[in-house]
Amino acid sequence: MTDAATRDDARKPAQVEAPLLRVSRLNKSYPTPQGPVAVLKGVDLTLARGESVALMGESGSGKSTLLHLVGGLDQADDGEIVIDGVDVTWLSDTGRAALRRETLAVVFQQFNLIPSLNLQANVAFQARLAGRFDPAWTDELIHRLKLQDLLERYPEQLSGGQQQRAAIGRALAVRPRLLLADEPTGNLDEATADDFMALALDVVAATGCAFLMVTHSERLAARLQRQVRLSAGQVRLSAGVINQP
Numbered sequence: 001m002t003d004a005a006t007r008d009d010a011r012k013p014a015q016v017e018a019p020l021l022r023v024s025r026l027n028k029s030y031p032t033p034q035g036p037v038a039v040l041k042g043v044d045l046t047l048a049r050g051e052s053v054a055l056m057g058e059s060g061s062g063k064s065t066l067l068h069l070v071g072g073l074d075q076a077d078d079g080e081i082v083i084d085g086v087d088v089t090w091l092s093d094t095g096r097a098a099l100r101r102e103t104l105a106v107v108f109q110q111f112n113l114i115p116s117l118n119l120q121a122n123v124a125f126q127a128r129l130a131g132r133f134d135p136a137w138t139d140e141l142i143h144r145l146k147l148q149d150l151l152e153r154y155p156e157q158l159s160g161g162q163q164q165r166a167a168i169g170r171a172l173a174v175r176p177r178l179l180l181a182d183e184p185t186g187n188l189d190e191a192t193a194d195d196f197m198a199l200a201l202d203v204v205a206a207t208g209c210a211f212l213m214v215t216h217s218e219r220l221a222a223r224l225q226r227q228v229r230l231s232a233g234q235v236r237l238s239a240g241v242i243n244q245p
């Protein structure tokens with residue numbers, strides 16, 4: 001590099017990469033017979049590209065609520081959600097459906113596989129719907145998730161762990177920029193949950209997508225890069241912070 005180029009670089013402001021997800025001052029309350037109950041009270045949360053974060057907190061603290069708002073499954077009362085530079089806070093139903101199709105993927109505790117489709121068709125389903133089915137990538141995912149011998153089976157013929165691997169395969173087949181998971185290991189025993197996490201993190205790292213996972217398990221949370229806790233309606237750094245960036 002020439003001296004002139006070095007001087008030019010020195011004058012440029014440092015390039016700070018925009019976060020993949022930025023949640024600011026997010027508020028959400030639910031109507032109840034006793035009046036509205038505030039669940040999220042000014043939540044702030046940022047995820048970098050490729051970052052994996054565990055979202056923890058007591059039962060009823062609002063973890064699923066936050067995940068649903070970020071995932072476009074529900075609408076906030078106030079605040080801002082920006083995904084990959086796009087403000088998605090006030091999208092219409094159609095806009096939110098497009099967001100779910102094109103930018104992010106959500107994995108739920110109940111798997112939500114389609115009973116009438118075999119495993120292969122289930123894994124490909126969302127990618128086909130989004131017009132982004134890539135046979136080579138889907139095949140790679142199936143092998144990485146160790147599902148290749150189960151392709152013809154229907155969901156009712158699969159164990160919980162196998163269904164969960166299929167659900168994460170289906171989510172990643174669309175190559176989401178953001179993967180959201182709500183207690184994805186909630187129905188699995190400890191050893192199967194550990195296996196699932198190892199595979200999921202491996203595949204998430206291979207795609208470079210950001211990963212936000214709700215979990216009650218300190219043990220599983222410790223495997224993610226960062227842990228945050230919802231408490232009194234706000235996100236706080238986890239008390240037992242293990243892997244701060």
Ligand SMILES: Nc1ncnc2c1ncn2[C@@H]1O[C@H](COP(=O)(O)OP(=O)(O)OP(=O)(O)O)[C@@H](O)[C@H]1O
Pocket residue numbers: 030031032039057058059060061062063064065066
């Ligand atoms: N549709 C709704 N109407 C009214 N209240 C709701 C609704 N959905 C959730 N809540 C309430 O909002 C609060 C937060 O619920 P949420 O499911 O987000 O908590 P959570 O942290 O995910 O809990 P858990 O760990 O038990 O799954 C709870 O008090 C819940 O009862």
